[in-house]
Amino acid sequence: LYLVFQVHNEAITIPENIDAIRALTGIETEGTMSIQKTDKAMGVVKTFMPKTIPEAAAHAAIGEALKAERAEFRDEGYKGAEEPF
Incomplete structure:
Protein backbone atom coordinates (compact mmCIF):
# COMPACT_ATOMS: atom_id res chain seq x y z
CA LEU A 1 0.00 0.00 0.00
CA PRO A 50 2.50 10.39 11.88
CA LYS A 51 4.41 7.13 11.51
CA THR A 52 2.78 4.49 13.65
CA ILE A 53 4.55 1.38 12.32
CA PRO A 54 8.26 1.32 11.54
CA GLU A 55 8.55 1.02 7.76
CA ALA A 56 11.08 -1.82 7.89
CA ALA A 57 8.77 -3.91 10.10
CA ALA A 58 5.85 -3.46 7.70
CA HIS A 59 7.96 -4.51 4.72
CA ALA A 60 9.36 -7.52 6.59
CA ALA A 61 5.85 -8.77 7.41
CA ILE A 62 4.76 -8.42 3.78
CA GLY A 63 7.89 -10.25 2.63
CA GLU A 64 7.24 -13.17 4.98
CA ALA A 65 3.63 -13.46 3.78
CA LEU A 66 4.77 -13.51 0.14
CA LYS A 67 7.36 -16.20 0.88
CA ALA A 68 4.68 -18.39 2.45
CA GLU A 69 2.35 -17.97 -0.55
CA ARG A 70 5.10 -18.68 -3.07
CA ALA A 71 6.20 -21.82 -1.21
CA GLU A 72 2.78 -23.37 -1.84
CA PHE A 73 3.09 -22.83 -5.60
CA ARG A 74 6.72 -23.94 -5.64
CA ASP A 75 5.78 -27.31 -4.14
CA GLU A 76 2.93 -27.90 -6.59
CA GLY A 77 4.59 -26.42 -9.65
CA TYR A 78 3.30 -23.95 -12.20
CA LYS A 79 1.20 -25.58 -14.91
CA GLY A 80 0.46 -22.45 -16.93
CA ALA A 81 -3.29 -22.47 -16.32
CA GLU A 82 -3.24 -20.57 -13.05
CA GLU A 83 -1.45 -17.40 -12.06
CA PRO A 84 1.21 -17.81 -9.40
CA PHE A 85 1.20 -15.29 -6.61
Missing part, protein backbone atom coordinates in the same frame (compact mmCIF):
# COMPACT_ATOMS: atom_id res chain seq x y z
CA TYR A 2 1.44 3.35 -1.00
CA LEU A 3 -0.08 6.74 -0.22
CA VAL A 4 0.63 9.77 -2.37
CA PHE A 5 -0.56 13.15 -1.17
CA GLN A 6 -0.19 15.87 -3.78
CA VAL A 7 -1.21 19.50 -3.53
CA HIS A 8 -1.73 21.65 -6.59
CA ASN A 9 0.80 24.49 -6.85
CA GLU A 10 -1.86 27.22 -6.67
CA ALA A 11 -3.12 25.84 -3.35
CA ILE A 12 -0.12 27.13 -1.40
CA THR A 13 -0.41 30.76 -2.51
CA ILE A 14 -2.65 31.84 0.37
CA PRO A 15 0.01 31.50 3.11
CA GLU A 16 2.56 33.15 0.81
CA ASN A 17 0.17 36.05 0.12
CA ILE A 18 -0.41 36.59 3.83
CA ASP A 19 3.34 36.76 4.41
CA ALA A 20 3.74 39.15 1.45
CA ILE A 21 1.03 41.47 2.81
CA ARG A 22 2.75 41.55 6.19
CA ALA A 23 6.07 42.39 4.52
CA LEU A 24 4.64 45.10 2.23
CA THR A 25 2.72 46.82 5.01
CA GLY A 26 5.63 46.61 7.43
CA ILE A 27 3.60 44.67 10.01
CA GLU A 28 6.35 42.06 10.16
CA THR A 29 9.88 42.75 8.96
CA GLU A 30 11.33 39.33 9.78
CA GLY A 31 10.33 36.73 7.17
CA THR A 32 10.72 33.67 9.39
CA MET A 33 8.56 35.21 12.11
CA SER A 34 5.82 35.96 9.58
CA ILE A 35 5.94 32.38 8.27
CA GLN A 36 5.70 31.01 11.83
CA LYS A 37 2.70 33.25 12.58
CA THR A 38 0.94 32.19 9.38
CA ASP A 39 1.65 28.49 9.94
CA LYS A 40 0.31 28.69 13.50
CA ALA A 41 -2.81 30.65 12.51
CA MET A 42 -3.66 28.35 9.59
CA GLY A 43 -2.69 25.08 11.26
CA VAL A 44 0.07 24.30 8.77
CA VAL A 45 2.13 21.34 9.99
CA LYS A 46 5.41 19.88 8.78
CA THR A 47 4.23 16.25 8.81
CA PHE A 48 1.00 15.11 7.20
CA MET A 49 0.62 11.73 8.87
Whole structure:
Protein backbone atom coordinates (compact mmCIF):
# COMPACT_ATOMS: atom_id res chain seq x y z
CA LEU A 1 0.00 0.00 0.00
CA TYR A 2 1.44 3.35 -1.00
CA LEU A 3 -0.08 6.74 -0.22
CA VAL A 4 0.63 9.77 -2.37
CA PHE A 5 -0.56 13.15 -1.17
CA GLN A 6 -0.19 15.87 -3.78
CA VAL A 7 -1.21 19.50 -3.53
CA HIS A 8 -1.73 21.65 -6.59
CA ASN A 9 0.80 24.49 -6.85
CA GLU A 10 -1.86 27.22 -6.67
CA ALA A 11 -3.12 25.84 -3.35
CA ILE A 12 -0.12 27.13 -1.40
CA THR A 13 -0.41 30.76 -2.51
CA ILE A 14 -2.65 31.84 0.37
CA PRO A 15 0.01 31.50 3.11
CA GLU A 16 2.56 33.15 0.81
CA ASN A 17 0.17 36.05 0.12
CA ILE A 18 -0.41 36.59 3.83
CA ASP A 19 3.34 36.76 4.41
CA ALA A 20 3.74 39.15 1.45
CA ILE A 21 1.03 41.47 2.81
CA ARG A 22 2.75 41.55 6.19
CA ALA A 23 6.07 42.39 4.52
CA LEU A 24 4.64 45.10 2.23
CA THR A 25 2.72 46.82 5.01
CA GLY A 26 5.63 46.61 7.43
CA ILE A 27 3.60 44.67 10.01
CA GLU A 28 6.35 42.06 10.16
CA THR A 29 9.88 42.75 8.96
CA GLU A 30 11.33 39.33 9.78
CA GLY A 31 10.33 36.73 7.17
CA THR A 32 10.72 33.67 9.39
CA MET A 33 8.56 35.21 12.11
CA SER A 34 5.82 35.96 9.58
CA ILE A 35 5.94 32.38 8.27
CA GLN A 36 5.70 31.01 11.83
CA LYS A 37 2.70 33.25 12.58
CA THR A 38 0.94 32.19 9.38
CA ASP A 39 1.65 28.49 9.94
CA LYS A 40 0.31 28.69 13.50
CA ALA A 41 -2.81 30.65 12.51
CA MET A 42 -3.66 28.35 9.59
CA GLY A 43 -2.69 25.08 11.26
CA VAL A 44 0.07 24.30 8.77
CA VAL A 45 2.13 21.34 9.99
CA LYS A 46 5.41 19.88 8.78
CA THR A 47 4.23 16.25 8.81
CA PHE A 48 1.00 15.11 7.20
CA MET A 49 0.62 11.73 8.87
CA PRO A 50 2.50 10.39 11.88
CA LYS A 51 4.41 7.13 11.51
CA THR A 52 2.78 4.49 13.65
CA ILE A 53 4.55 1.38 12.32
CA PRO A 54 8.26 1.32 11.54
CA GLU A 55 8.55 1.02 7.76
CA ALA A 56 11.08 -1.82 7.89
CA ALA A 57 8.77 -3.91 10.10
CA ALA A 58 5.85 -3.46 7.70
CA HIS A 59 7.96 -4.51 4.72
CA ALA A 60 9.36 -7.52 6.59
CA ALA A 61 5.85 -8.77 7.41
CA ILE A 62 4.76 -8.42 3.78
CA GLY A 63 7.89 -10.25 2.63
CA GLU A 64 7.24 -13.17 4.98
CA ALA A 65 3.63 -13.46 3.78
CA LEU A 66 4.77 -13.51 0.14
CA LYS A 67 7.36 -16.20 0.88
CA ALA A 68 4.68 -18.39 2.45
CA GLU A 69 2.35 -17.97 -0.55
CA ARG A 70 5.10 -18.68 -3.07
CA ALA A 71 6.20 -21.82 -1.21
CA GLU A 72 2.78 -23.37 -1.84
CA PHE A 73 3.09 -22.83 -5.60
CA ARG A 74 6.72 -23.94 -5.64
CA ASP A 75 5.78 -27.31 -4.14
CA GLU A 76 2.93 -27.90 -6.59
CA GLY A 77 4.59 -26.42 -9.65
CA TYR A 78 3.30 -23.95 -12.20
CA LYS A 79 1.20 -25.58 -14.91
CA GLY A 80 0.46 -22.45 -16.93
CA ALA A 81 -3.29 -22.47 -16.32
CA GLU A 82 -3.24 -20.57 -13.05
CA GLU A 83 -1.45 -17.40 -12.06
CA PRO A 84 1.21 -17.81 -9.40
CA PHE A 85 1.20 -15.29 -6.61
